[in-house]
Amino acid sequence: MRRIARLFLGVIPFLLLPAVAVADEVRLTRDALVPVGPSLWAASGIAPPEEDRSLPIVGAGNTADGARLLRHLAGRSDINGFAGILYDNRDRGHSTLAPDLFPRLARLAYGPDLVAEGLDYGLAGRILLPGVVFGNSSTAITSGPVPRSQSRLAMTSALGQALSARLYERNAIYVYPEHRDHDAEDLFPANWPYTLTSQGSSGSDRRLLIAIAMTLAAFPADTFAAMRDKGLVAPTVQMILRRNLATVSSREDYLTGQAHPTVFNPTQVRIGRMVAQAADLAADAIPPMVRLxxxxxxxxxxxxxxxxxxxxxxxxxxxxxxxxxxxxxREMVVSAGQTQDPNGRPLRFEWRLLRGDPARVRIEPIAPDGRTARITVAWHDPFETPAPEGGEDYDRRVSSRVDIGVFAENGVQDSAPAFVSVSFPAHQKRRYAEIAGEMRLVSVDYDARARGAYYDPVLFWSAPWADRARHDASGALAGWDRTLSDGRSLAVPPNGAAAPDSDAPPAYRIDRTDPAQPVLRHVVE
Known part of the structure; x- marks a missing residue:
């Protein structure tokens, strides 16, 4: 049966408008979950309802860019629409897609037992849902010693990393706001294609949700089925969104950092162009998911x-x-050799520096088709990322990370990027200089707490001292002259931490008495 949604005017909140028929909710309760791993369940026995094509694909009040085009495409009856798609709101309605925006779209509803356990809230992934899923949680960790966005939470926890990657391969894509993780400074330790993060706080995610919904609905039915069956829905949507930012006008633009920010400015998303590209994507042209x-x-x-x-x-x-x-x-050799085109097309690979100093990053493709590359990265001090052409002033911020994008091109489409990221401890003040013909660390001030410098307590630590390196005649590190915060001096060996094969006790321990600001302690102090 259809549900009835009642609409309210935003300017006259108590004026009741006529009821509008919308798609059924899919109700999920605890007894429908099957354990498939530690803190991980699969939702069995539920599925999105059949799409009711007598309902409008876009509500009358939906004036988003591309809405008219989507209505026109729906009239041709050869697009997928919202068949097999489920919307999952994970903030208990705090920032949700109103049902009347897309009357055909089925929505997930959590039973009170799951709400009581908190399985309906925050970071997605602990419940694996059937079909194609998109959703959001306009929430963040705002209390406790490690405040952060849901996206940064995922990046900095082993469970979050695994769940996010799994969702990407299972046709699920979620949007979270950056909430103070991407303002004057980009605090994210990596870039990835698994989630979409919106610039701003509560509600900033809604335009991205609308863009995803309309893009999913616009795919030809056979294209959608092929993407769904091969686990390529999320990578393809990521490609289309990035290809149609206001700052991206060409393929060459797409292969630069302006198409692949850590966080997306919702005003730069061109929804109409996304809808058009999705509608034109043939099943035999679907790009692959790059595997590294x-x-x-x-x-x-x-x-x-x-x-x-x-x-x-x-x-x-x-x-x-x-x-x-x-x-x-530092150096890495990375392969994309496990990447396969879903239609067996031959692939060529592009490795592009998206963020970082070109003078300090070298990328050398090894194989003729670019499947493997040698990456050499030199130390980066914090640097300012330039605002992309056509971007906003607040698109410029301090960063301490190198991003390299890896793209597979199948002769028709470029894929969504895979990423290699290197994050630097920006809270440490390091100085390098040439010694004996090589660049070597000369000094490092570890005392971020004394300087009031922020550092992520999940990943980093501060220490109440500064070190000056001692080098021997060959230039090798011979030890450190350490100045403690109380003015005392120590001479310490090159590596106080015990060697991996040593039975000697460690020279340092991390003191987490204050979990918001962990401190490294010298055991012999």
């Missing part, structure tokens, strides 16, 4: 004074590293 694998690398499982892992995550379409060691330059 690290073959060799200089980033280590134990690095820096604290001996922490430099590998933030390795997922199919995003690889992220954190620079913890003392080196001036």
């Amino acid at each position: 694998r690290v073959m060799e690398e200089g980033f280590r499982p134990q690095a820096g004074l604290a001996g922490l892992d430099e590998r933030l995550f390795d997922t199919p379409s995003a690889i992220a590293r954190i620079w913890r060691g003392f080196e001036w330059q």
Whole structure:
């Protein structure tokens, strides 16, 4: 049965307008969940209802760019519409798509038992839903010692990384606001295609939701079925959104950083062009999902004074590293060789620097078709990202991350990007200089707390000292002359952290007494 939605005028909130028929809700309760892993369930026995094509595909009050085009396309009856698509709001209606915007669109409703457990709220992924799903949670972690957006939460937790990558391959795409993670400074440790993050706070996600809904509805039915069956809905939507930003006018633009920001300015999204591109995409032209694998690398499982892992995550379409060691330059060999075109078309690969200093990043394709590349990155101090042409003033901000995009081109379409990201500890003040013919670390001030410099307590730490390096005649690091915050001086060995194969106790420990500002302590202090 159809549901009836009553509409209200925003300027006259108590004026009741005529009821409008909309698609049924899909109700999900605890007894419909089947455990498939730790804190992970699959929703069995539910499915989006059959699309009622007697309802309008776009509501009369929906005046978004592209609405008229979508109505016209729906009249031709060869597009998928909202068949097999489910909308999942995960903020309990705080920032939701009004039912009358898309009357045919089925919406997920959580039973009170799942609400009581919090499984309806915040970051998506713990419940795997059937069909094609898009949704949002206009929420953020605003209390406690580690405030952050839902997107940054996902990037900085092993569970969030795994769930986000899994959703991407299961035809699901979610939108979250950046909420203070992307204002004067970009605080994200990586870039990835798994989620969409909107510039702003509550409500900033709605335009992106409208764009996704209209794009999904516009695909030809056979194209949609092929994407769904091959797990390529989310990558294709990501490609179309990025290709149709106001700052992107050509293929060459698409292969630059202005098409692939960490966070999207909703005003730059051209929905009508997205709808048109989706409607024109043939089933035999669907681009692949780029899959990456690290073959060799200089980033280590134990690095820096604290001996922490430099590998933030390795997922199919995003690889992220954190620079913890003392080196001036690092190297990786990355392969996209596991990427396959869904229609068997031959692929060529583009590796493009999207963010960072071109003088300090070198990308050398190895295979003739570009499937493998050697990436060399030198240390970056914090730098200002320029606002893209046609962008807003607030598109300019400080960053401490290098992004490399990997694109597969099948002769018809470029794929969504896969990313290789390298994040630098911007809270440390480092100085490098040429010694014995090579660039080497000369000094580093670790005392971010004393300087009032922000650092992510999940990933980094502060220490109450500054070090000046001592080098031997060959230029090798011989030790550190350390000045403590109380004025005392110490001479310490090159690497206080025990070697991986050593039974010696560690020279340092991370003190998390204040979880918002962890501090590295010298054991012998």
